[in-house]
Every structure is written in structure tokens, then in C-alpha cells.
Amino acid sequence: MDDETEKRLTGILRKLPAAQAGMLLEFAEFLLGRHGAAGPEEGRTRGAVEIPALVEIPRPAEETVVKAVKRLRATYPMLDARKLLNQTSDLMTQHLVQGREAIEVIEELEILFRSHYEKLAGNDKD
Template sequence: MPVAGAGADARRIEKILKQLSPGDRESLFAFAEFLLARSTADKLDVQQEEQQPKGIERPTEESVIGAVKRLRENYFMVNPDTLLHETSELMQSHMLKGRPAVEVIDELERLFESKYKDYTDSMKGNAE
């Protein structure tokens, strides 16, 4: 994607490069690479900040299905495919086996928090 004014910037840098000694050119490139790395790290920090849970509070009374919807919205950054099997097992334990909703929702909370921790750990690993 073309950057506005890039042609003028490129000409300006080329003009400066021609006037620098080889050692000074290397210094300029090292500094430019430093700025690029810093910029990339700043962008990763912003992306990670943007990927925080929404902080949606758990209502005093909630159905298991309502909890799943709330948790999916709260932890929007977690891939739903990684939750499918365990979430459906917990829902079945409530709907088919009569497990109390509060217990199931507590476990759903722990499940989503665990998957979010896995997600943040993987993001930290990618940034290093």
C-alpha cells in the first residue's frame, strides 16, 4: 500500500545517504531499525490492551445459556472453537443431568478465564 509522501521521503533519505560515510549510514540504519522495532512493540502493546475482557458483570440470576452468551461476549478474543467441547459438556450436565445452574456457571467462568489466560500467554509468546 503506497504511503502518502513516500516518494519525497525516499528522495530525501537517498540524498542524505549519499552524503554520509559508510559508518554513519550503518548508524542511520541501526537507528531506523530501532525505531521500527519500538513501533512494532508499541503496536503489540496496544493490540493486547484492546484484547482485554469487556468486564461484563455476572447478574445475580442467570441461565446457563445466558452465561455462555455473556462469557462469549466478555471473552470475545478467545476462539470459540477452543471452548465448544467443554462448554457443550457443561450445558449437557445441567440440562440432561440436572446439575445446578450456579455450579455450571461457576465452572463456565473458570473455563473461559482459563482459555483467556492461554490466549494471553500465547500473545506474550508471539511478542517475544
């Protein structure tokens, strides 16, 4: 990592509240496990990936679809948003354009994010 990137990352980390700084650290450790050169001092074998714990954010009683997507992205920061984009957009379109009930769309979004997480963690049942 070059000095400029390191300075930017350190600056961002210092400005974040403690909870979000912890999330950033967990995500950085996840990326290191997946893409970094983990040494034997870390006790990891090449290819072993530790999936960060979920950031449990309770679902509010009343929630819009847009807020649900934001909540789920914060709950599952380890997921690649690009892989979820098409399915998430389809569900939002069903709600906004086709008039599908928000609660139904939010339920499907919950399932979508959970299934992507399970697949990443290697717990999918497929």
C-alpha cells in the same frame, strides 16, 4: 482486502452501537497483531500480540446457563469459540440432561473462559 469485504465491514461498523463498534475495532487490532504484517511504524515486533482488554460484563444475580455462555462470549471476544465448544457443550449437557445445578455450571464456565484467556495472554500457570 477486496472492496466488497471492506464495504461490508464498514457497513456493519456504522450500524453497531458505539460500545460494540469499539469491541469490533479491538478484535480487528488483535487479529492484525496476530496475523497481519505489522510495520515498524506501529512499534511492534513480529510475533508480539497485544491481547484486547476484557469487556467487563457484570454477572447478574440470576442467570441461566445459556445466558452465562452468551455473557462470557461477549466478555472474551478474543477467544476462539471453536476451542471452547466441546467443554462448553459438556457443561451445558451436565446441566440440561443430568440436572447439575446452574450455579455450579456457570462457575465452571467462568473458570473455563478465564483459563483460556490466561493461556492466550501468556499468563497461564501451567
